[in-house]
Amino acid sequence: AQTVTQSQPEMSVQEAETVTLSCTYDTSESDYYLFWYKQPPSRQMILVIRQEAYKQQNATENRFSVNFQKAAKSFSLKISDSQLGDAAMYFCALIIQGAQKLVFGQGTRLTINP
Amino acid sequence: AAGVIQSPRHLIKEKRETATLKCYPIPRHDTVYWYQQGPGQDPQFLISFYEKMQSDKGSIPDRFSAQQFSDYHSELNMSSLELGDSALYFCASTQGSSGLTDTQYFGPGTRLTVL
Numbered sequence: 001a002q003t004v005t006q007s008q009p010e011m012s013v014q015e016a017e018t019v020t021l022s023c024t025y026d027t028s029e030s031d032y033y034l035f036w037y038k039q040p041p042s043r044q045m046i047l048v049i050r051q052e053a054y055k056q057q058n059a060t061e062n063r064f065s066v067n068f069q070k071a072a073k074s075f076s077l078k079i080s081d082s083q084l085g086d087a088a089m090y091f092c093a094l095i096i097q098g099a100q101k102l103v104f105g106q107g108t109r110l111t112i113n114p
Numbered sequence: 115a116a117g118v119i120q121s122p123r124h125l126i127k128e129k130r131e132t133a134t135l136k137c138y139p140i141p142r143h144d145t146v147y148w149y150q151q152g153p154g155q156d157p158q159f160l161i162s163f164y165e166k167m168q169s170d171k172g173s174i175p176d177r178f179s180a181q182q183f184s185d186y187h188s189e190l191n192m193s194s195l196e197l198g199d200s201a202l203y204f205c206a207s208t209q210g211s212s213g214l215t216d217t218q219y220f221g222p223g224t225r226l227t228v229l
Binding site: 033035037042043044045046047050091095099100101102103104105106107 | 145147149155156157158159162169170172202204206217218219220222223225
């Protein structure tokens with residue numbers, strides 16, 4: 001079975017600063033994919049970034065980047081130049097190659113202070 | 115770009131009633147997934163369909179059933195509703211025929227309230 005753990009229920013950051021959200025996971029599989037999804041107050045689930053486990057290079061999408069440490073089973077999200085619109089619940093998620101089900105962490109609520 | 119469409123967006127039902135939730139995947143997506151997100155919880159996988167066949171099943175109650183139609187839209191049928199069924203129900207879609215583990219794109223969700 002796969003598990004995803006987000007140990008930070010809440011985080012806050014000043015606007016324009018950088019924040020890192022933590023995520024650890026557990027799986028016995030070697031081929032899998034990791035995601036960060038953002039859920040703003042509208043409750044829409046929005047993809048932020050995706051990482052393939054077989055890729056050593058960390059994924060980057062504009063102000064969002066990840067630090068993927070496969071041996072440590074760690075997948076943190078760094079948000080640079082935080083903006084008010086980044087305020088949301090952030091979920092880390094894992095899916096095994098060939099599987100159907102995304103396994104989510106408990107979420108981290110991010111607050112941006114103006 | 116077109117996204118996943120879910121209807122209705124909000125639904126209020128009484129206990130023991132029946133509800134039907136609909137999901138229209140992104141064009142050319144042939145795989146749909148259903149998730150349930152209770153208050154303050156992370157989404158939990160319910161069931162998925164690929165090419166109109168059930169492809170995986172999670173923690174879906176026996177009172178719930180789902181199917182995928184020839185146009186790839188899917189419906190989640192929920193009977194004998196209980197208070198605990200109150201949740202946000204998400205549908206997601208991918209192009210499963212690609213053979214790759216694709217990114218699941220989520221719809222806006224249907225908020226079900228059972229009174």
